[in-house]
Amino acid sequence: MVSxxxxxxxxxxxxxxxxxxxxxxxxxxxxxxxGFRIKTVSYASDxxxxxxxxxxxxxxxxxxxxxxxxxxxxxxxxxxxxxxxxGYSVSLxxxxxxxxxxxxxxxxxxxxxxxxxxxxxxSGKILKTEPCSYGKTKxxxxxxxxxxxxxxxxxxxxxHSAALYKQLDTVDKEGKETILHMVEAFDEMEIALDKASExxxxxxxxxxxxxxxxxxxxxxxxxxxxxxxxxxxxxxxxEKMDAFVDIYSSAKAQLTxxxxxxxxxxxxxxxxxxxxxxxxxxxxx
Numbered sequence: 001m002v003s004x005x006x007x008x009x010x011x012x013x014x015x016x017x018x019x020x021x022x023x024x025x026x027x028x029x030x031x032x033x034x035g036f037r038i039k040t041v042s043y044a045s046d047x048x049x050x051x052x053x054x055x056x057x058x059x060x061x062x063x064x065x066x067x068x069x070x071x072x073x074x075x076x077x078x079x080x081x082x083x084x085x086x087g088y089s090v091s092l093x094x095x096x097x098x099x100x101x102x103x104x105x106x107x108x109x110x111x112x113x114x115x116x117x118x119x120x121x122x123s124g125k126i127l128k129t130e131p132c133s134y135g136k137t138k139x140x141x142x143x144x145x146x147x148x149x150x151x152x153x154x155x156x157x158x159x160h161s162a163a164l165y166k167q168l169d170t171v172d173k174e175g176k177e178t179i180l181h182m183v184e185a186f187d188e189m190e191i192a193l194d195k196a197s198e199x200x201x202x203x204x205x206x207x208x209x210x211x212x213x214x215x216x217x218x219x220x221x222x223x224x225x226x227x228x229x230x231x232x233x234x235x236x237x238x239e240k241m242d243a244f245v246d247i248y249s250s251a252k253a254q255l256t257x258x259x260x261x262x263x264x265x266x267x268x269x270x271x272x273x274x275x276x277x278x279x280x281x282x283x284x285x
Contacts, residue, residue: 036066036067036068036069036095036096037065037066037067037096038056038059038060038064038065038066038067038070038096038097038098039096039097040056040093040096040097040098041055041056041059041097041098041099041100042093042097042098042099042100043055043099043100043102044099044100044101044102045101045102045103045104046102046103046104047104047106048104049104049106049107049119049128049149050084050104050128054084054128055084055100055102058082058083058084058165062080062082064080064082067092067095067096067097067098068092068095070090070098071090071091071092071098074088074089074090082102083105083125083127083165084102084104084105084127084128085102085103085104085105086103086104086105087102087103088100088101088102088103089101089102105121105127106121106122107119107120107121107127107128107149107151108120108121108122108151108152108183108186109151109152109153109154109179109182109183109211110147110149110151110152110153110154111153111154111155111157111159111162112132112144112153112155113159113161113162114162115131115132116129116130116131116132116162117129117130117131117132117147117153118162119147119149119151120168120179122180122183122184122187123167124167124168124176124179124180125165125166125167125168126162126163126164126165126166126167126168127164127165128164129162129164130147130148132144132145133145133147133148146209152186152208152209152210152211153209153210153211154179154182154210154211154213155210155211155212155213156212156213156214156215157170157171157175157178157179157213158170158171158175159171159175174217175213175217177234178213178217178219178234181234181237182211182219182234182237184237184238185237185238185240185241186208186241188238188241188242189206189241189244189245192241192242192245192246193205193206193245193249196245196246196249204248204249204252206223206245206248207223207224208221208222208223209222209223209224210222216233217233217234218230218231218232218233218265219231219232219233219234219237220261223256224256225256225259226256226258226259226260226278227255227256227259227260227262228259228260228261228262229244229261229262229264230261230262230263230264230265231264231265232264232265232266233265236267239267240264240267243264243267243268243271243273244262244264246271247262247271247273255275258277258278259277259278260275260276260277260278261275261276261278262274262275263275263276
């Protein structure tokens with residue numbers, strides 16, 4: 001009889017503790033869930049290609065909303081993969097504000113789809129978009145301006161669709177392959193430029209404005225105000241790029257002095273490529 005009473009008292013005590021603990025646990029959960037919701041993002045990076053608002057939009061669209069969990073995962077080395085970064089660190093400024101310091105993935109090219117410009121990385125994944133910018137010609141006609149990031153724009157390739165954090169969706173496979181082969185050639189060009197700059201006082205660079213791709217997937221690279229380089233098909237593209245850097249590093253002044261096209265559709269062993277000047281337009285009187 002006594003033992004039965006003791007069991008009842010223990011059971012009542014246990015239930016009472018449960019009833020007390022449940023609201024406390026629920027309160028803690030609600031505090032952690034709603035009290036640590038990311039509302040503000042402070043952002044710093046190495047390349048400055050993305051703005052804080054874009055980073056915050058990415059976090060929201062990928063359900064990265066709890067500041068405490070986001071920070072804690074970074075601390076223990078289990079940070080969430082973020083497509084636009086090669087690496088990043090997180091610190092808590094307050095329960096609703098995080099500071100992100102990032103190494104951004106480099107944007108390697110862009111294209112126009114609809115009224116927006118889309119930027120992609122070396123793997124072909126779209127990481128950024130912004131509305132196209134327009135100006136006017138001297139005659140008052142609408143003119144598409146260069147993008148704000150001064151990143152090479154690809155023209156002439158058709159796309160089925162374009163969406164953030166998705167792969168390039170070209171109408172045919174060859175279109176995407178041409179883009180990615182050209183991006184690889186850019187990397188080759190930068191390596192060659194670094195080597196060519198070792199013996200010079202300043203770092204050489206090539207201001208590539210756009211890449212035009214014909215219906216037959218022949219590539220023309222536009223540099224500065226008037227220089228064009230016709231590479232033809234994308235076969236032996238890296239070797240062609242090496243040859244171009246050799247020519248550009250030794251004859252930059254001559255090449256950029258007037259508008260014209262450097263014919264590099266085929267590799268020539270002795271480097272004797274032809275430069276054809278553009279015909280001057282004569283004004284009608």
